[in-house]
Amino acid sequence: MAKRYRSAGEITFDVFNYFVLGVIGIAAILPFLFVVSGSFATEAEITKRAVFLIPTTISFDAYRFIFSTDTIVRSIGVSLYVTVIGTAVNLFFTVTMAYPMAKRYLMGRNVILNLVIFTMLFGGGMIPTYLVIRELQLLDTLNALILPGAISAFNLIIVKNFFQELPVEIEEAARIDGCTELGLLWKIVLPLSKPVLATFTLFYAVGHWNNFFSALLYINDPSKWPLQVMLRQIVMLSQSAAGDLSSMDPNFVQPPEQSIKMAVIVVGTLPIMCVYPFLQKHFAKGVMLGSVKG
Numbered sequence: 001m002a003k004r005y006r007s008a009g010e011i012t013f014d015v016f017n018y019f020v021l022g023v024i025g026i027a028a029i030l031p032f033l034f035v036v037s038g039s040f041a042t043e044a045e046i047t048k049r050a051v052f053l054i055p056t057t058i059s060f061d062a063y064r065f066i067f068s069t070d071t072i073v074r075s076i077g078v079s080l081y082v083t084v085i086g087t088a089v090n091l092f093f094t095v096t097m098a099y100p101m102a103k104r105y106l107m108g109r110n111v112i113l114n115l116v117i118f119t120m121l122f123g124g125g126m127i128p129t130y131l132v133i134r135e136l137q138l139l140d141t142l143n144a145l146i147l148p149g150a151i152s153a154f155n156l157i158i159v160k161n162f163f164q165e166l167p168v169e170i171e172e173a174a175r176i177d178g179c180t181e182l183g184l185l186w187k188i189v190l191p192l193s194k195p196v197l198a199t200f201t202l203f204y205a206v207g208h209w210n211n212f213f214s215a216l217l218y219i220n221d222p223s224k225w226p227l228q229v230m231l232r233q234i235v236m237l238s239q240s241a242a243g244d245l246s247s248m249d250p251n252f253v254q255p256p257e258q259s260i261k262m263a264v265i266v267v268g269t270l271p272i273m274c275v276y277p278f279l280q281k282h283f284a285k286g287v288m289l290g291s292v293k294g
Helices: 008-039 043-048 061-066 071-101 109-121 126-135 153-164 168-176 181-192 194-210 213-218 227-237 257-290
Strands: none
Touching (some): 008 257, 071 153, 071 181, 071 227, 071 257, 109 153, 126 213, 153 194, 168 181, 213 227
């Protein structure tokens, strides 16, 4: 096959694209690198240099200090519990509602769909929601962080659209072979829906991991605070809750406040960043496939 030579305009366009995307990528990565570097820096370096990407002396004192008590570890445990259980609850209710909604012969389908869309446009607001949570006796329980957002209307519609686009012939063939409706969902539909399920697993998991406002409203017991609330307490209010000097070596010098804040930010960001590469390959495909038709 003869080699196709690219025109000067195409080459210029590609160079421009690479340049713009490179600048955006660097602008997104640099602040996080600064935070990571600052968490390993000594007080002298932070005082001397306003901005740096590689500390001259690497110190783990900030991490030793924030892990000197079980406060951060307990908060990580709460966040992991809410993220794992909350995501499982989200996927269960989203899939089990999206699947029947994808069937055009379902009676009352349009009415239910309009009610779902109505919730996207109009909401009760913070105070009515708080009153409902209180009447359900969910205050100061981790269920208050999971159950109120069990289904996202936007995500439900995209998953419903994805199910709707699956070939009807596959389902009919499975039914002829004696497959029940539940077996059809479990053995046929879900295995074919891995891209969209992986995408919304990531959406729901990131939402739960980063959610701190619900915990501020509904959780008064500090022992049940997720990591993001503890991060807010340390970064915006004080670093005193991050560690305990009395449990450290007598020669240990408390790290600078800025290093402690940056170390907590890194600890709060790292787990969800570790999950992303495993789901990234399904990310764009899942969203695009589920958003083609209504």
